[in-house]
Amino acid sequence: MTMDISISHLSKSYGFQKAVDDISFTVKTGEILGFLGPNGAGKTTTMKMITGYLDLEEGDILINGKSVREHDMKKNIGYLPEHNPLYEEMPVIDYLAFCAQLQDVADNTVPDRIKRMVKLCGLDIEKHKKIGELSKGYRQRVGLAQAMIHDPEILILDEPTTGLDPNQIVEIRDLIRQLGTEKTVILSTHILPEVEATCDRILIINRGKIVADGTADTLRKQAKGQQVLRVRIEAPDYNGVYEALKSLHTVASVDLLDKEAMRYEVESTSGSQSNQSIFNLCVNKGWVLTEMIPFETKLEDIFRDLTTN
Amino acid sequence: MKPAWIIAKRELGSFFDSLVAYIMLVAFLGFSGFFTWLFGGDIFFVKEASLQVFFGVAFWTLFFFIPAITMRQIAEERKTGTIEMLLTKSVNYRQLVLGKWIACFLLVVIALVFTLPYYITVASIGNIDHGATVSGYLGLLLMSAVYVSIGIFASSLTSNQIVAFLLALMIGILFHFIFGILASSTSGWLSEIFNSLSLSNHFESISRGVLDSKDLIYFISISLLGIFMSEYMISKKK
Known part of the structure; x- marks a missing residue:
C-alpha cells in the first residue's frame, strides 16, 4: 500500500x-x-x-x-x-x-x-x-x-x-x-x-x-561551481611553478599547500577545466607531474555553506 | 477504551514490579490495622461491633498514600519522555489519563480488599451493621476516586515527582479540612459553599450509612473534573 x-x-x-x-x-x-x-x-x-x-x-x-x-x-x-x-x-x-x-x-x-x-x-x-x-x-x-x-x-x-x-x-x-x-x-x-x-x-x-x-549528487553540482584540483609538481623552484600555474588562462587562483612536497591547489575559472593545460605546462617545462586529484566538494562543505550565514 | 485498559494493566504491573505496591499495601494495612485494633480509640475501646474506627483511620491514611501512588504517573512519563512514545501510538489524552487513573484506583481497591478480614472478624464477634459497613467502604472508594484524580492532575502539572506529591497534598488538604474550617468560620451562603465543597462532610454522611445523591454527585463530579483538567494539562504542556 x-x-x-x-x-x-x-x-x-x-x-x-x-x-x-x-x-x-x-x-x-x-x-x-x-x-x-x-x-x-x-x-x-x-x-x-x-x-x-x-x-x-x-x-x-x-x-x-x-x-x-x-x-x-x-x-x-x-x-x-x-x-x-x-x-x-x-x-x-x-x-x-x-x-x-x-x-x-x-x-x-x-x-x-x-x-x-x-x-x-x-x-x-x-x-x-x-x-x-x-x-x-x-x-x-x-x-x-x-x-x-x-x-x-x-x-x-x-x-x-x-x-x-x-x-x-x-x-x-x-x-x-x-x-x-x-x-x-x-x-x-x-x-x-x-x-x-x-x-x-x-x-x-x-x-x-x-x-x-x-539528491546528494544534485546538491554537489549546485554547490560545486568551480573545479578544484590538487596537484603535485616536482620542479627545482616552487615559485616558478606557482607563477606558471597562475599565468594559465583557465586558472583562477593557486594555493601553495606544501613547499616540501610541492603540492598546490588550483581553482579553475568557472566553466573551464585546467587538467589539460596543467599537464601541457609540465610537459613543456620538463616538470614531473606526480599527482593530480580532482577535489570533490564534500557534503560537509555544502552543509556548512547553507547553514551558516 | 481498550488503550486505557492496556495502559492500566501495564501501570499496575509496574506497581508490583517496583515494590511500590508492596510498600503501599504493607504500610496501609500496618497503619490502619494498628490504629483499628491496637492503639488509642481502637475497636476494643469503642466496644461496638462496627468498623467506624477503621473508616476514620483509612480516611487519613489514604489521604497520604494516594498522592504517593499518583505522583509518578504523568510526571515520570514527562521526565523520561515516554509520554511522547505513548501519545504517538493510537492513544489519546483521555485514554492515557483514564489508564493511569484506573491503575491507581485498582491499587487502592486491592488495599481495601485486604481489609475485608477486619469486617469478617468484627462480624463474627458482634452484631455488625452490614449496611453501614458497605456504605463505609463505598465512602472510602469514592474518596479515593477523588484523591486519585487530584493526584493525577497534580502529576500532570510537573515533571518532578516530589513537586507532584506536595501539590497533590496541598490540593487534598483544601478538600480534606480547609473547606470545612472555612465553612465553620464563615456564615450564610459562603458557609454553604464551603460546606458543600468539603470532602470530609460528604464522606462522613456516607460512612454513617446515609446514601444521598448529593454526595454521590459531589464525588463523581470532582473525580471527572480532575480527569478533564489532567487531559487539558497534558495537551497544553508538551
Missing part, C-alpha cells in the same frame, strides 16, 4: 521564535528522505507534527491525501523519538507486546509480530532482559522494533543511529534501506555520510526554512 506525505506551508513557532517557517515538501512511498540541519533547525518539530504529537499551527500535512488535522493517522506511522524513551523496568518482549497492543495489532498476531521484530532488529539474545540493562545500541534496536511493530507504512526516525558503534550503524542503515523500498521513510541525522549512504533524497533545513532539496 502506498502512502505519501505531502506537507504544505507548514509553520510553527514557540513564543516569538519560529521553529518551522513555511515548509513545503513531498515524500513518496519507497523513498527515504534524509532530514539534515544544525541543532534547533526545526527537524524534530517537523517530525513531531507529522506523527501527530504536536499540533499544527499553520499549513497542513496530508498523509495519503488526508489531513492530519482531522484524521488520526497514528496507526500508519512508526516513530522513533529523538532520545528513544523506553520503560526501563520492562523486559524487551513485554514492552514490544505493550506497544503492539497499543497500536491495535490483532491479539493473535502479536506473538508473530514480536518474533519478526526480534529477528529483524537482532534482539534475540537480549529479548528477556529488562530494557534498563541493555547497552545503548540494543536500546536503539528496541526503539526501532517498537516503531515497526505494527508494520506501519510510514517510518519517522529521529536520529536513528546515535550511540551505535560502526558495525551497528552499518546494520541499521542496511535495515533502513531495506525497509525504505516499500515504505515512506523520513530520517533526521547530523551524520553527513549517513544521509549519503541511506537516503534517496536530502532536505537541508536551517532556522525553520528549507535551504536545499535534492
